[in-house]
Amino acid sequence: MTTEMATARTLKPIQAMNEALNEAMRDDESVVVFGEDMGAYGGVWALSKGLQKKYGKLRVFDTPLSEAAIMGACTGAAMAGLRPVIEIMYVDFMMVCMDPLVNQAAKVRFMSGGAFKLPMTIVAPCGAGTCEAAQHSQSFEAWFCHLPGLKVVMPSTVYDFKGLLKTSIADNNPVMFLWHKVLYDLEEPITEETWTVPLGQAAVRREGEDVTIVSYSLMVHRVLEAAANLEGRISSEVIDARTLDPFDLDTVLKSVRKTGRLLVVHESPGRCGMGADIVRRVVEADFTALKCAPHVLAGKDMPIPFAKSLENACIPQIADIEREIQNLTL
Amino acid sequence: MTTEMATARTLKPIQAMNEALNEAMRDDESVVVFGEDMGAYGGVWALSKGLQKKYGKLRVFDTPLSEAAIMGACTGAAMAGLRPVIEIMYVDFMMVCMDPLVNQAAKVRFMSGGAFKLPMTIVAPCGAGTCEAAQHSQSFEAWFCHLPGLKVVMPSTVYDFKGLLKTSIADNNPVMFLWHKVLYDLEEPITEETWTVPLGQAAVRREGEDVTIVSYSLMVHRVLEAAANLEGRISSEVIDARTLDPFDLDTVLKSVRKTGRLLVVHESPGRCGMGADIVRRVVEADFTALKCAPHVLAGKDMPIPFAKSLENACIPQIADIEREIQNLTL
């Protein structure tokens, strides 16, 4: 982790990512940014705000409404030695550009016998909780982890938004950077000016003795609230995975060896999800460390419905997490 | 299971699927078949051989080389009350038509509050082992299981190719029917004329006492060979999942409660794969039934390389399976 000191300030996720882009573009001429509405307007989420003015239209530009073209252009540009960063406006829309991502970007290096580097970053908001219904609420992190050739990053803190995005951009491989829309208004006091966070290092967000809870992205916040609510009765250790591929199994194992209990919480459907994979890795690595069955609290195996009453029922709420923690520590 | 008796004969997977289509079209006017080369030619895999001649060009037809249009047409036709069956020539090519599949077909019923039925079947060959490299060797069954709204079928026997395809076509929901290319030349003696196999029912292919091995598709054959090779030393129970969603957890649990040991074998990458999910379900359902850590023997977390020497190293071989069975029963 590199750090430079600065005066204290508060930062939100979008600003943090915008700073990361700005610094990356400033420090490396090969970093370029494009996508729908990403030029003059600065992106519908304001991700590229001010960057076209600063770095010119050759490095920051709008595109037609054509995700397959955007993803392909990103891949080709990376093959040519640039370091592109693109935005896909919602991760759900990646369904129209899976081929350049899955069959091309994630495989070109391997298929060419290592001849190419693919330094590219895809930034996309994800997640449910905004009443935007089934086609604007998915995350797909499990798919991207199942796909070899792509790294997967899902920050939960403003600090990580910036630090991990900088590292993602600097990485010589395709990185999927998924940020949860419900974190949009998160605000954190920050004292540093610039920093990076390495890929593949989980963070212990709360130390505890009774149970290990692994989560990432928005759900980390809910897990921490649930853990706080149970304070005094159950001592929970909360691990924020931060990057899902590479995944920091060591930190999880260390904790499980201490607590003997494992709960994974995520919002995406449970079937073939990230939780299942964490359970697999833990039981394969150290079965005897577990005092009881590990458990995955995931979103329902359903699309996300529109109405708030239904949506809430489909994704883990704080009360659900508390209940599962209690069940596990009975 | 419905059955009609016939004189004994041998059948191969393609013939079995072709018979299923033929019977479905004969019995139900709303069953239609289309896709690239599926008309006069009868499909590059011969899936629709003879059907256009029999049922006419309005029910069996060629399309342009446009998978998104094909998948969309299939979805729209199902919404209009037809019962379409399409072929995507390799499941890998589904990357160019994920939107109509993922955001439309799998969600329309749910998003409409249950107003529509989506009786459609997608048939696609899958799998590695044919030296066709990274873009012609994938399976994606874990993705499809992670996606709510889609059923997933992966037969291993000729009997199931026909019986499960008939049931898939008769189902009122989208079904992904994935058949492994390496099974192309499989041949089985068959005595029945026509039959169906229900979705969601696993088959115990071999009974045993020491270890439960769950697999599906091509890998079932390798597992059975490995189990046979260990005969006398280790008594393996081999379960063919047959359909992955719905998944027959009961049959697996019953076996694990007997053997106390679980090995899952599949060809796709392990991360967020079907094996991880089976492990998750088993440990959540009956942790104490397990005498030792369950294990997933999966394909490497890599694209499939071209050269045979490399390809073999990336997917489970019989010797690998034997080794894992032995490790588990040490």
Place this chain on the structure above:
Amino acid sequence: SMHFDPDQLKQIYATMVRIRLFEQKAIEIFAARIKDGDFPGALHSSEGQEAIAVGAFSQLRPDDYVFSTYRGHGHAIAKGIDLKKITAEIHGRATGVSHGYGGSMHLFAAEMNFMGGNGIVGGGMPLALGTAYAATMRGTKQVTVVFFGDGGASQGAFHESLNMAAIMNWPILFMCENNQYAATTHVSMNCPIENIGDRAKAYGIPGPIVDGNELSAVAEATREAADRARSGGGPTLIEFKTYRHRAHCMVIPEHRPGKERRYWNQNDPIDRLGHQMIAAKVTDLAGLEKIREQETRNIDDAVAFMQSSPMPDPAQLEGMLYDH
């Protein structure tokens, strides 16, 4: 050109006003809910594009298939779907057209062959192939109408769908509502030639370019294309030139050139039709005002219905995903 009798015209005008008022009321209530700390989801106003929806549906059969978009309130209202159920849906009530599962972007009405809005730009086009095929196979002479925008025409799905429809000669009206912008992006960043309609030539099909703010022009182009499709003449791409009054959705403020705005404000489709009706002595200003008052009451009734409707019950979720 198109002939409408006075009653038809008044009904058409009323429907256009209904859409306009619906959109305004929706924004008002959403804004209030947001102010209350509630995030009610995305809302896409079709103000300024009313003539397209209303003109088109004035010429279609009730059993024709329709694929709409996330900007689909106008399509649903023009199609004649119960205003109360539309209002209930966009506020996530159990009484909504999609029982609260879809929301504003996913209005469905299966019994009217209204095949749904779509949250994916261009997402409806490939689906339209399927209903058009079904109608062809069954010989029902239903046409399929699919709406999309100037941005949607840049999706691969546009090409694949028009191409397949043309080759198969399937009865589809590809309705491109070119409202000049895709989110904040001007159409010139989505189409390098002057008219999206001219792309029809790449498929050997007709591609009329129509003033989308002129009710009768919309109706005429739709009638022509629908007649052709019904009689085996295949698909048509129709480009409607129009203008979206509001920003893309509530949370993305857009800057537009003042001159452009003035031009299009002067060409507002409702005002235009109103003037024409007065000039043709179909009605007078007071008559138009009476229509507006009636529609205001309709909207208010729908809002009241929505407000008295229950939220959907999560207990029903389990049965919703699959047909059993």
Place this chain on the structure above:
Amino acid sequence: SMHFDPDQLKQIYATMVRIRLFEQKAIEIFAARIKDGDFPGALHSSEGQEAIAVGAFSQLRPDDYVFSTYRGHGHAIAKGIDLKKITAEIHGRATGVSHGYGGSMHLFAAEMNFMGGNGIVGGGMPLALGTAYAATMRGTKQVTVVFFGDGGASQGAFHESLNMAAIMNWPILFMCENNQYAATTHVSMNCPIENIGDRAKAYGIPGPIVDGNELSAVAEATREAADRARSGGGPTLIEFKTYRHRAHCMVIPEHRPGKERRYWNQNDPIDRLGHQMIAAKVTDLAGLEKIREQETRNIDDAVAFMQSSPMPDPAQLEGMLYDH
């Protein structure tokens, strides 16, 4: 029209023959391996299309970017990639251009900006946008050349890529090898108008339609489009009319009308160029024969090289996926 001096012509002819013989030898060895119970993978012959690859590369700069297809042996050979390494690759040897990781469908040569074959129909087109953009940003005046077929033009990627390239004015040559068939499907099921090239109008770019079996016509069209692209004139769609002699791949037998076959056999690009060279007294029959003999030796050498090459070592797999 194009001028080539005699030596150039002989080299061009030799390269075309080399491709033809390469394809034939590949089929021969694959067939033998299959007979031995080995499944060596898919093989897609470009016999009949040699003039396109060779004519195009005769007019390109060595540093221009190239995206090829699964039917890419001809492109790779015409580009000048070592025949030995190509042969080794299609048989999965460690000495192959992709070290045995890619195979016939994935020939790469990064150092020559040969950006790979592609197993996905139309898959190269979106990637071509990226190299063209990189060249534009850097001001290098490199063009990007991307090959695809008559079937590939039906993919959504075709539309998105041509559209974006046209809007951005990026230097890309979209090379459509219309060999009349996509697998077993005639081009009329993929394109409802006569010429795929005419679809260029939908993007406001030139769309020349070229006799792809006439070497000089291919060279001229390529030169013109490359010059335009290099000097800031943007992309071109070029349709080459040609014919694939063989079935799509080895395992999909195809029936073709005899008349069609005869027509195209009479228009074989190698024969045609040979006749022209003899007529222009560049060489005689014996001269052509000598070239053929030399190329046969080249192919044999490449096969020998392949046969003496090791299989790739799985121990190296781990390091291959990511750059560290």
